Amino acid sequence: MRYISTRGNSEPKTFTEILLGGLAPDGGLYLPQAYPQVSRAELDAWRGLSYAELALKVLGKFIDDSDIPSADLQALTFRTYTAQVYGNGRADSNFADITPLRWLEPGLATLELSNGPTLAFKDMAMQLLGNLFEYTLMKSGESLNILGATSGDTGSSAEYAMRGKRGIRVFMLSPHGKMSRFQTAQMFSLQDPNIFNIAIRGVFDDCQDIVKNAGNDHAFKQKHKLGTVNSINWARVAAQAVYYFKGYFAATRSNDEQVSFAVPSGNFGNICAGHIARMMGLPIKRLVLATNENDVLDEFFKRGVYRPRGADQTFQTSSPSMDISKASNFERFVFDLVGRDAAVVRELWRKIESGGAFDLSQTPYFERLADFGFVSGKSTHADRVATIRSVWDQYGVMIDPHTADGIKVAVELRQPGEIMVCLETALPAKFDETIHEALAIEPERPVSMAGIENLPQRFEVMDADAEAVKRFVAARVD
Numbered sequence: 001m002r003y004i005s006t007r008g009n010s011e012p013k014t015f016t017e018i019l020l021g022g023l024a025p026d027g028g029l030y031l032p033q034a035y036p037q038v039s040r041a042e043l044d045a046w047r048g049l050s051y052a053e054l055a056l057k058v059l060g061k062f063i064d065d066s067d068i069p070s071a072d073l074q075a076l077t078f079r080t081y082t083a084q085v086y087g088n089g090r091a092d093s094n095f096a097d098i099t100p101l102r103w104l105e106p107g108l109a110t111l112e113l114s115n116g117p118t119l120a121f122k123d124m125a126m127q128l129l130g131n132l133f134e135y136t137l138m139k140s141g142e143s144l145n146i147l148g149a150t151s152g153d154t155g156s157s158a159e160y161a162m163r164g165k166r167g168i169r170v171f172m173l174s175p176h177g178k179m180s181r182f183q184t185a186q187m188f189s190l191q192d193p194n195i196f197n198i199a200i201r202g203v204f205d206d207c208q209d210i211v212k213n214a215g216n217d218h219a220f221k222q223k224h225k226l227g228t229v230n231s232i233n234w235a236r237v238a239a240q241a242v243y244y245f246k247g248y249f250a251a252t253r254s255n256d257e258q259v260s261f262a263v264p265s266g267n268f269g270n271i272c273a274g275h276i277a278r279m280m281g282l283p284i285k286r287l288v289l290a291t292n293e294n295d296v297l298d299e300f301f302k303r304g305v306y307r308p309r310g311a312d313q314t315f316q317t318s319s320p321s322m323d324i325s326k327a328s329n330f331e332r333f334v335f336d337l338v339g340r341d342a343a344v345v346r347e348l349w350r351k352i353e354s355g356g357a358f359d360l361s362q363t364p365y366f367e368r369l370a371d372f373g374f375v376s377g378k379s380t381h382a383d384r385v386a387t388i389r390s391v392w393d394q395y396g397v398m399i400d401p402h403t404a405d406g407i408k409v410a411v412e413l414r415q416p417g418e419i420m421v422c423l424e425t426a427l428p429a430k431f432d433e434t435i436h437e438a439l440a441i442e443p444e445r446p447v448s449m450a451g452i453e454n455l456p457q458r459f460e461v462m463d464a465d466a467e468a469v470k471r472f473v474a475a476r477v478d
């Protein structure tokens, strides 16, 4: 298995060769040369597997034995997908399942992906990434210093995945005083010596600019072995494909059935994994993409126009992890949509990178969207609040605002007889304000998070000064 770039001008690479990197050298994203196929016999054999076993099978399709020996991959998936790691969520969940399926009514279910350490679905892939990074760095004898910027979920998920890992340090920038108390406590209470929280006097964009500045300083980047853990990382996407298989098996009795998945989307990482599972042969009927008020992707799937927006046109909403107006993983899907013609992708992204848009509505590609199973819809703050309320009233289940966006669109687009699995991307405990607005009660907090705000915190406060941050990093790495 080799990985090629969506822009067509990079050398094919192995899984391990692209594991620690981000974009391909030509600016594209990595994808397998061809999607590995899963046969009916394999699906039948996989149906009864545990999550860790299934992860080994699915990931084994993407990683050659000569790259990571299967016994090592098995040790990694078995160490990652345990009830201890994914047992931080709702008191009534079956943590042994890792991603329990919860029926709301016949044909409508949620797939719980947020019982990991930071109560959001990003832990599903990030925990594996931490173990994979440590494993490959140990083998090569190298080290890695991750410099990232976060407004909440991604940073804490990365820190909880990398804490205590040999050969890895994390420097995470966040806007000082701008995250919720809960998010701040989650990150800043980590005492591991390889985790550095840097609170920047500024906004999220200032943090991101500093990361970009350091990344563009190639001498600095190379000298200090700088890396990132952003959502375009191929291993994250591959690891996310696993729960589509698990969810499919949990929602069906036989592999003759089809399932649709509803996915609250931002950077298109989660639903891209669903697309890949479908391309591998998993019987997925439809992929229902849900956005919030930041509806760039809904506009594309409805009208064929992809028009990313700037920060000034991006709304701050009550499903903040979806406040994204340029979907970093979207290029992977478009590569498949245009028949894997890298020249077409280059031309489309030439327009995007010069601040423009592209319109496929008058091309044959637009009609192909349905062949790929995609449909979309959007949700607003009022929809989220109403959905949180109705799911609570009808089913006695409390959901978070992001999951609510997904369920709102799923219910709207659901067809008679369709099995619809809505991906739960976070727990309500992280978003008590919106829950309070909808239900006038406080969300229950998992025991593991009780009193987290009272723990001692470890962080530096710094100005939005790239050179100062670079000096801070340089002084703490080899």
Ligand SMILES: *Cc1c(COP(=O)(O)O)cnc(C)c1O
Binding pocket: 120, 121, 122, 153, 231, 264, 265, 266, 267, 268, 269, 270, 271, 321, 322, 402, 425, 426
């Ligand atoms: C990151 C995130 C999303 C969006 O996922 P993408 O992979 O970026 O599409 C949705 N909900 C929550 C809670 C998230 O943290």
